[in-house]
Amino acid sequence: MRAMDLPYDMAEVIALNTQYVGIGAGGSVPMLARVSFIDYRVVNYRTSSTGLQPQDLTGPDAVSFSDAQAMAAHLLRGRIVVGHSLWLDLQASSWHVLGISHPACDTRDVGLYLPFRSALKTPNQVIGLQTLVWQLMRRKIQANHHNPVENARAAMDLFRSHEADWQKTVTTGQWPCALPPTSYSRCYI
Numbered sequence: 036m037r038a039m040d041l042p043y044d045m046a047e048v049i050a051l052n053t054q055y056v057g058i059g060a061g062g063s064v065p066m067l068a069r070v071s072f073i074d075y076r077v078v079n080y081r082t083s084s085t086g087l088q089p090q091d092l093t094g095p096d097a098v099s100f101s102d103a104q105a106m107a108a109h110l111l112r113g114r115i116v117v118g119h120s121l122w123l124d125l126q127a128s129s130w131h132v133l134g135i136s137h138p139a140c141d142t143r144d145v146g147l148y149l150p151f152r153s154a155l156k157t158p159n160q161v162i163g164l165q166t167l168v169w170q171l172m173r174r175k176i177q178a179n180h181h182n183p184v185e186n187a188r189a190a191m192d193l194f195r196s197h198e199a200d201w202q203k204t205v206t207t208g209q210w211p212c213a214l215p216p217t218s219y220s221r222c223y224i
Contacts, residue, residue, distance in 0.1 A: 050117040050191035052183035053124045117194045119146045119164040122219035139223035145193040147212035
């Protein structure tokens with residue numbers, strides 16, 4: 036299947052990764068700090084540095100949680116969402132990360148993709164994104180710290196490397212991925 040034969044427009048695919056900080060007693064409650072979307076254009080609501088600074092979360096350019104959630108829902112609506120362990124980014128509860136659901140048929144989770152798991156001889160295990168990218172693309176990521184832009188790009192690159200086969204399987208009515216943990220089923224509609 037060539038790119039021009041895909042059953043969707045390339046603009047309908049977007050990669051997602053989030054970063055959060057700890058709040059509450061001992062920092063044990065995750066709170067959204069940054070959302071990164073990659074569709075070969077970067078939409079980034081932070082300064083040009085790659086690390087989070089307190090002023091990024093409270094300064095005049097900071098986006099409220101409800102605004103970030105609304106923007107994320109708007110950007111994701113009607114699109115195929117690519118990522119790694121997407122349930123961790125979507126978590127559909129009010130105090131967790133995005134708190135939004137997305138149609139399962141419109142997700143492409145590289146951590147659940149069975150051909151990647153088979154290639155690494157780990158059919159029943161979610162392999163970390165850093166390991167997937169190194170083993171399948173010979174590229175290092177996360178050298179210094181968690182960078183959601185870098186992670187979203189890496190997930191998109193992994194997806195694009197097998198996009199035609201992935202989509203061919205989906206269009207035949209089969210699903211080429213393992214299921215996410217059942218406790219996160221509320222993240223998918």
